[in-house]
Amino acid sequence: MITALVDITEDFPILKRQINGHRLTYLDSAATSQKPQVVIDSIRRYYEISNANVLRSVHTLAEEATVAMEEAREKIAQFINASSPREVIFTRGTTESLNTIARAWGDKFLEAGDEIVLSPMEHHSNIIPWQQLAKRVGALLRYIDLNRDGTISVDAVRHLINDRTRIVTLSQVSNVLGTINPISQVAKLAHEVGAIMVVDGAQSVPHQPTDVQNSDIDFLAFSGHKMLGPTGIGVLWGKEALLEAADPVVFGGEMIAYVDREDATWAELPAKFEGGTPHIAGAIGLGAAVDYLNSLGMSRIEEHSRGLAEEAYRKLANISGVTVYGPAYPRTSVVAFNISGIHPHDVSQVLDAHGIAIRAGHHCAQPLMHWLDVGSTARASFYLYNSDRDIDVLVDAIEATKRYFKR
Amino acid sequence: MNLDDIYRETILDHNQSPRNYGHLEHPTKSVGLLNPTCGDQIQLELAINEGRIQDIRFSGQGCSISMASASMLTEAIKGKTIDEALALTSNFKNFVTGGQSSVSLGDLEALHGVSQFPSRVKCATLAHNALEKAMTDSAT
Numbered sequence: 001m002i003t004a005l006v007d008i009t010e011d012f013p014i015l016k017r018q019i020n021g022h023r024l025t026y027l028d029s030a031a032t033s034q035k036p037q038v039v040i041d042s043i044r045r046y047y048e049i050s051n052a053n054v055l056r057s058v059h060t061l062a063e064e065a066t067v068a069m070e071e072a073r074e075k076i077a078q079f080i081n082a083s084s085p086r087e088v089i090f091t092r093g094t095t096e097s098l099n100t101i102a103r104a105w106g107d108k109f110l111e112a113g114d115e116i117v118l119s120p121m122e123h124h125s126n127i128i129p130w131q132q133l134a135k136r137v138g139a140l141l142r143y144i145d146l147n148r149d150g151t152i153s154v155d156a157v158r159h160l161i162n163d164r165t166r167i168v169t170l171s172q173v174s175n176v177l178g179t180i181n182p183i184s185q186v187a188k189l190a191h192e193v194g195a196i197m198v199v200d201g202a203q204s205v206p207h208q209p210t211d212v213q214n215s216d217i218d219f220l221a222f223s224g225h226k227m228l229g230p231t232g233i234g235v236l237w238g239k240e241a242l243l244e245a246a247d248p249v250v251f252g253g254e255m256i257a258y259v260d261r262e263d264a265t266w267a268e269l270p271a272k273f274e275g276g277t278p279h280i281a282g283a284i285g286l287g288a289a290v291d292y293l294n295s296l297g298m299s300r301i302e303e304h305s306r307g308l309a310e311e312a313y314r315k316l317a318n319i320s321g322v323t324v325y326g327p328a329y330p331r332t333s334v335v336a337f338n339i340s341g342i343h344p345h346d347v348s349q350v351l352d353a354h355g356i357a358i359r360a361g362h363h364c365a366q367p368l369m370h371w372l373d374v375g376s377t378a379r380a381s382f383y384l385y386n387s388d389r390d391i392d393v394l395v396d397a398i399e400a401t402k403r404y405f406k407r
Numbered sequence: 408m409n410l411d412d413i414y415r416e417t418i419l420d421h422n423q424s425p426r427n428y429g430h431l432e433h434p435t436k437s438v439g440l441l442n443p444t445c446g447d448q449i450q451l452e453l454a455i456n457e458g459r460i461q462d463i464r465f466s467g468q469g470c471s472i473s474m475a476s477a478s479m480l481t482e483a484i485k486g487k488t489i490d491e492a493l494a495l496t497s498n499f500k501n502f503v504t505g506g507q508s509s510v511s512l513g514d515l516e517a518l519h520g521v522s523q524f525p526s527r528v529k530c531a532t533l534a535h536n537a538l539e540k541a542m543t544d545s546a547t
Contacts, residue, residue: 020408343470345445353410362446369446375468376446
């Protein structure tokens with residue numbers, strides 16, 4: 001039996017909602033997670049009590065706002081075991097973080113003929129910034145061959161890496177297949193040829209302990225809103241020496257040291273990469289989310305997310321006419337599936353009538369859809385407020401969907 | 408919410424047994440359209456002679472709403488002039504966003520329930536947008 005890790009109705013007000021006459025069964029956390037009351041309260045408290053711009057002024061409110069944002073940065077640094085809060089850059093989310101790496105580091109250090117290694121299971125946000133970088137500098141994209149079950153073998157990566165490889169980039173967890181990728185081993189291969197290792201942590205940081213030093217990666221991108229925080233805030237973490245070497249990409253307020261009419265010099269990290277007024281309330285909300293996750297323990301959350309995804313795989317794969325994509329084990333947090341003869345949008349529509357929220361579509365992973373040879377899939381995804389009861393509700397609703405469409 | 412409001416029997420029937428599905432031997436116009444938000448795609452092939460749609464086929468993949476709507480559209484416009492067909496698509500789009508149609512829509516009227524489901528309007532209008540694209544694109 002897998003129970004929710006938290007008191008749902010106490011901590012997550014939205015989960016009390018009735019949808020189309022049913023209790024809401026929220027199975028779309030890979031798109032965005034729901035927010036606990038403590039996160040909502042922290043944002044509200046900031047606006048009610050301490051609202052001011054950070055870093056600029058000497059009055060009391062500005063000081064409180066600055067301290068609150070920098071405390072959040074420290075919490076996040078500890079959460080991913082960064083060696084310093086200076087390595088934690090606030091962004092709008094994973095997409096902006098990955099774009100920033102491609103611009104800030106890629107444009108400066110890549111040359112024509114250099115190679116970027118990535119996988120076909122990546123989210124569009126970990127493909128297109130590299131496509132565009134490759135076009136700007138004349139680099140080549142090299143795609144890893146996936147195993148038949150949608151996993152990545154370290155050998156397949158080894159074959160692809162050579163002395164022209166400058167960047168290797170991978171999602172730690174696939175947002176469609178639920179695959180857990182061997183990023184530490186791949187990072188080791190990348191470092192052997194002097195390449196950097198970039199990790200898209202959008203689907204992994206919310207669900208398992210993260211240790212950027214132990215995994216020896218170079219850059220990590222993740223989003224606040226998939227880990228109980230608000231939308232519009234995310235993180236770019238990078239090794240300090242790499243961030244120091246890279247050039248800023250957004251120019252303006254707060255990212256400078258000295259400005260004259262013709263030129264400017266840059267502020268110290270992390271401000272160098274945070275031009276403009278940051279999403280202060282978002283950073284504070286993300287800090288509160290990190291506190292909440294720590295109070296539960298990331299190892300417990302990891303066990304819970306894996307338990308639910310693996311049980312959902314077993315139960316869905318047992319339904320006749322249902323195809324589940326990706327490995328049975330190990331997998332975490334997401335289960336993508338199709339029902340024979342019923343389009344995922346129709347599946348999602350019928351599930352919604354049962355109060356169940358899932359995602360249907362290409363999941364911003366069109367190259368992976370081509371690899372799977374499907375146009376789209378349905379996807380159920382789980383988080384700490386879900387239980388195995390939610391899987392049973394899903395299974396019953398899938399059976400009802402088949403009956404409705406006479407399949 | 409009642410599912411039968413959106414999935415009327417006529418729609419399920421057109422989805423199960425699409426009319427005019429396939430390819431023409433000698434189309435005078437063909438057009439493809441993709442719904443980028445869901446990956447659905449449709450291909451329309453038309454045989455047009457002196458401003459009149461003599462024959463039409465569609466193919467592609469998509470949800471029951473988009474496939475049924477395409478099937479119904481092909482039935483509704485076969486034999487019609489281009490102007491009549493474009494009047495129909497324009498009225499249909501108005502109809503599935505809660506407005507009235509000033510022309511008879513035939514089986515397409517079964518898609519009225521879509522107006523209550525804004526996220527499905529894109530599905531219902533995919534084939535209609537493809538037809539409009541075919542008529543405005545100079546390329547065949």
